[in-house]
Amino acid sequence: MGEALYQKEFIVSGGDFDRAGEVSTAIKSILKSAGISNPIIRRVAIASYETEMNVVIHAYNGKIDLILTPDSVIIECTDVGPGIENIDLAMQEGYSTASDEMRELGFGAGMGLPNIKRSSDNFEIDSEINKGTHVKITIHHTTA
Amino acid sequence: MEIKLELITHMNLSEIKQLLDAEYLWDSKNDPEIAFIMGSDMMSDVLAHTEPRSLLVTGLISTQTVRTADVADIAGVIYVRGKLPDQQTVDLATELGIPLLSTKLGMFDVCGILHSSGLKGAC
Numbered sequence: 001m002g003e004a005l006y007q008k009e010f011i012v013s014g015g016d017f018d019r020a021g022e023v024s025t026a027i028k029s030i031l032k033s034a035g036i037s038n039p040i041i042r043r044v045a046i047a048s049y050e051t052e053m054n055v056v057i058h059a060y061n062g063k064i065d066l067i068l069t070p071d072s073v074i075i076e077c078t079d080v081g082p083g084i085e086n087i088d089l090a091m092q093e094g095y096s097t098a099s100d101e102m103r104e105l106g107f108g109a110g111m112g113l114p115n116i117k118r119s120s121d122n123f124e125i126d127s128e129i130n131k132g133t134h135v136k137i138t139i140h141h142t143t144a
Numbered sequence: 145m146e147i148k149l150e151l152i153t154h155m156n157l158s159e160i161k162q163l164l165d166a167e168y169l170w171d172s173k174n175d176p177e178i179a180f181i182m183g184s185d186m187m188s189d190v191l192a193h194t195e196p197r198s199l200l201v202t203g204l205i206s207t208q209t210v211r212t213a214d215v216a217d218i219a220g221v222i223y224v225r226g227k228l229p230d231q232q233t234v235d236l237a238t239e240l241g242i243p244l245l246s247t248k249l250g251m252f253d254v255c256g257i258l259h260s261s262g263l264k265g266a267c
Contacts (some may be wrong), residue, residue, distance in 0.1 A: 004165060017207075017208075018204075018207065018232070020207075020208065020211070021207075021208065021211030021212075021214075021215070024211070024215055025215075025240070028214070028215070038196075038217070042196070042216065042217050043204065044172070045214075045215040045216075046191050046215055046216060049191065049211065049212070049215040050191065053208075070206075088211055103204045104202075104206075105208055106185060106186060106187035106202075106204045106208050106209065106212070107186075107187055107188060107208070108186075108188075109186035109187075109188040109189050109195075110188075111186070111188035111189060111191070111192050112188055114192070115188055115191050115192050118192065
């Protein structure tokens, strides 16, 4: 994996729908400046946006770390929130615990975690009830 | 060995605007080429299935329509049934360079017109 060439931490507030997506837009722009290819940036942006939306929808607050290594882009998110009761169920396409209010904003299709996994080369998730959830997404940006 | 060539029909956004009798809410002036259509109100479905050079057709008017378009490299967004997003959403689209349109037609008619013009679904 190699050491980090670049690292930045972003803070996400639960329930702040007006600003939801700002972190992913910022990550996209950083990766563009770093010369990462568009198809890779798109995969990272989709994974980070779904992660960000999960914090906004379900958690109280969270932090997202962007780590760029010589061969990978890593998105690591740790939130303080209710946690996920059944991760296997949450990973199923179409399963959602989002409220009607969230659905009115276009989220809660039950595709968030499956979308993150699909966009990742490696995806790790662990969660503790009434504490929070941690996800680590790795996307390789070189084929070497 | 037989080589199968599949031709992708594409259309510029200005042609789509005319077909749907739509109005620009914000025009990026670069008249992007559209090859695929995604009709959905669920943004995670859009993120799961859209390809670049797509037009998002939606009845949802939240700011997340523009965020989703940016994240998924969607070339433009058209709101159906005459719906109009708030100024904050239009400002964000301007900042991110994503053209926005609105048409009085409903989702079914918009998708029907674009499909019979040869455009394909993004999936």
